[in-house]
Amino acid sequence: MYNQVWMVHFWLLLAVASTIAALWLLTGKRSLKYWFLSDIVALASLTLFYNDPENRSIIHLIAFPLFSWLMIYLRLVAVAQQEFVQSIQRYAFGCAAGLIAIRLAIYPNVDSPSLLAANSFLFSILAIMMLVAILRNKEWGVTFGSILVMLSTFIYVLVSLFRGVSMIYGPTGIFMNTQTIYLSGSTGIIVTAVAAHLGFIIMVFEKMHRSQMLSVAQIAREAAGREQAEKRELEIQRVSEEQKALIEVLTHEVRQPLNNASAALQSITHELAVDKAPRHLEAVLRAQSVIENVSTALSNALIAATILERQQKFYPARCEPVAIAEIVALDFNSPDRKRIRIVAANAPLFITVDPILMRIALRNLFDNALRYGLADSEVLVEIYEDEARMGVVFNISNEETDPTWSDGVDIFARRVRGASPKISGSGMGLYIAAEIAKLHKGSLTTHVAGGHRVFCLFLGD
Amino acid sequence: MAADTQRLCIIDDDKDYGEFLADFLRSQGFDVDLFTSGADFIRDGTADRYDFFLIDLGLPGIDGVDLIILLRAKSRAGIIIISGRMGPDAFNSGLSAGADMFLNKPVRFDQVLQAIKTVSRRITTGDGGQTSWTLSVRASELKCSNGLAAQLTALELRMLQLLAEAGEGGIDRMSLSANVSIQETGSSRNLDAAVFRLRKKIEQATQRPAPIRTLHAIGYSITGQVSID
Structure with a gap:
């Protein structure tokens, strides 16, 4: 069994x-x-x-x-x-x-x-x-x-x-x-x-x-997800094309006439200075300053819009930082220009940068120092080589009423503005300058020393 | 002001801007001619009479970059680009073609004047136009076309020789450091420091940008014309 x-x-x-x-x-x-x-x-x-x-x-x-x-x-x-x-x-x-x-x-x-x-x-x-x-x-x-x-x-x-x-x-x-x-x-x-x-x-x-x-x-x-992603990509591409077209318009149709208007005003300024007509001269200088502020804002917007593209295509060249700083100082009208003092060693100094971006970064830093500095105070620009960090440093310092206002504030973030409501601006200048520093594998920092606000732009070589 | 004998040529399709700038520069003592297209300028056939060219990039017909290449082939005059183009391509192509400086519009007349001064200073210290270099192995020196030379140590000479032999394609960090016996371990920047010192030495001795280009995260390469003697 x-x-x-x-x-x-x-x-x-x-x-x-x-x-x-x-x-x-x-x-x-x-x-x-x-x-x-x-x-x-x-x-x-x-x-x-x-x-x-x-x-x-x-x-x-x-x-x-x-x-x-x-x-x-x-x-x-x-x-x-x-x-x-x-x-x-x-x-x-x-x-x-x-x-x-x-x-x-x-x-x-x-x-x-x-x-x-x-x-x-x-x-x-x-x-x-x-x-x-x-x-x-x-x-x-x-x-x-x-x-x-x-x-x-x-x-x-x-x-x-x-x-x-x-x-x-x-x-x-x-x-x-x-x-x-x-x-x-x-x-x-x-x-x-x-x-x-x-x-x-x-x-x-x-x-x-x-x-x-x-x-x-x-x-x-x-x-379905892929199809959606493709659609999204096409949409992004379309928006990007529109953005590019807008940038083209801004570059050629707006900046160009502004450039011509500025050129015309410069000719008038020159003639008025020769004719010794101070009242008219002042009015023309003010008009010119307005045009240049618009132009700077436009340049900042263009750079902000193309900064990603620039990361992909970045062709720095060996340039003279002092020459760039001198040209940037000339971006400002005479009274402000006189407030800027550039100090650099006599020995030739070169650095590998994109000079167009460098000009915009420095212009924003100078502009910030001039706007927030005390009236008629000096803006000191020191340019020197930092051997230890192997690069060039731009120290831009000014005298402010209360330089501690920015304590705890990320002043290099987008749309962060200074304490004074009387000073106009979009809050993009320092952000653009910091982004340009990053593009160059450098840094932009700020500190207060002896009552002066100091912006330190370091660019590695 | 600047040397009043300097003859200056503006080539810009924006006639209004060109005329304003020409008037200003004339008031500063320059002898200025204005052309609104590259074709007009070429037809005129007077390229060799100018000491300085101020050229816009976006010209009708012959593009500004092509015009610079043509000019640079037979002239050592100073060339400054004044353009509204902001993209990195514009700057790169302009300078590669042989321009000495790039000014982005909007630009003040004082800035143009300042740029002319800077470029003139370079021209008067020796070579006009593009700088060329000769690496003399026997004399252990790098000679610039402006006549100035930088004395090199054995290591620096070897480094430049390797870079010159590698050409524009460059040489990667590992090969370069191994060939010149520089120890690159972990985060050490011994090679970068050596290149930094070499660049500084060349630039201080020759007053010209060193012909060494950093290829980020790859290595280094020679830029411009460097011949080995």
Whole structure:
């Protein structure tokens, strides 16, 4: 009888194990691998289970529950998420230890019913853990396959418990004899094992189908995202083209006439100076100053708009910083120009910069120092080589009523303006100067020294 | 004021601006002619009579950059670009063509005058037009076309020789430092410091920008004409 049941069980298990192995090789799924390993262990366990009870050694007694435990544990690993396995590992290993302890305790009296019942209870606990694992596994979800696995596991739990109870009352008790227990246990195990395998295979296919659907949806989403990104890029390109066109207009249609107006005013200034007409001269100088302020604001806006483009195309050249500073000082009208004093060593000094940007940076720094400095106070521009840092330093200092106003303020940020509301400006000048310094791998900092505000522009060579 | 014998040529398609500037420069003692296109100037055929050219880049017909290339081929006169173009390309192409200075419009007349003075100072200290260099290995010196020369140490000579042999493509930092036995470890800037000192030495001795260009995060290269003797 034992042999017949054993044969049925063995061949059935071998068949499903082969199916699982084939599926594992085809799909490479981790869960199939563990389930297959569990089947291999089950086959080994089966051999021990149907062993003649009269000839069981202590190794057999320990190996059988251990194999059975390993079989359930591997199935649990197959259907559970990794985090869940980690969280119940302690209890699962506790069960294994309990199983060995029970076996050692009953040896050599292998038929102690109470201890064998406890043995079955421990297996039930493991099976319940597997049930919980399936329920908690978000990747599987509740599907036909998972319900089948859970149901078969539940039946296994019932069978285990039944066996436990019947072992207490079985051979000598009110229920059944040993053979009935074996037969009922084996049948229960075979039925639940077949159902569990079937359910598991369905689960795997359902999961694969879901993954496929998800990947189709993912591809569709990505395609939609790409299309959207392309549209956005086209839109950005269009805005950028419009911006470029606007810059072109500003450069040629606005700056050019402003340049001509300024040139005309310069001619008038020159003639008025020759004719000694101070009243008219003052008015013309004021008009010229207005034009130049507009022009500077325009240049700053253009630089701010093209600063990213400039980062991509940056062609610095070896220039004389003192010559650039001298030209920048001439950007201002006579009264302001006279306030600027440039101090530099006589030795020739060169630096690698973009002179157009450098002129704009220095113009903004000079303009800032002139505007915020006390009336008629000097703006000192010191240009020197910093050998330690390997570069050139421009120190621009002025005398302010309260140079501490900027404490805690990032005055190099966009649209940050000085404390005095009387002084006009867009708050872009220092930001532009700092950005230009960064473009040159340099820095722009400020500090207060002896009541003077000092801007320190460092440009590495 | 500036040498009153200086003959100056303005080539700018903006006639109003050109005339205002010409009037101002005449008042400063210059002899000034104005052309509103490159074609008119070439047709006139008087390029060699000028000491100085003030050229706009955006000219109709022959572009300002092409005109500078033509002029530089046969003239060592000072060339200043006065242009409203702000892009980095404008400056780079103008200077590569052989201009001495780039002034971005709007520009005051005083600034033009100041630029003329600066460029004149360079011209009077030796070479007009583009600077050329000769690296004399035997004399261990770098000679500038303005007649001035910088004496070099063995390391500096080797460095310049390597750069000159590599040409405009340059040489990467690792190869350069290995070839001149400068240790470059981690964040050390030994090579940068050596190049910084070399540039300074050349510039102080010759009054000209050193012909060494930094290729950021790559290495260094020679810029301009450097021949090895």
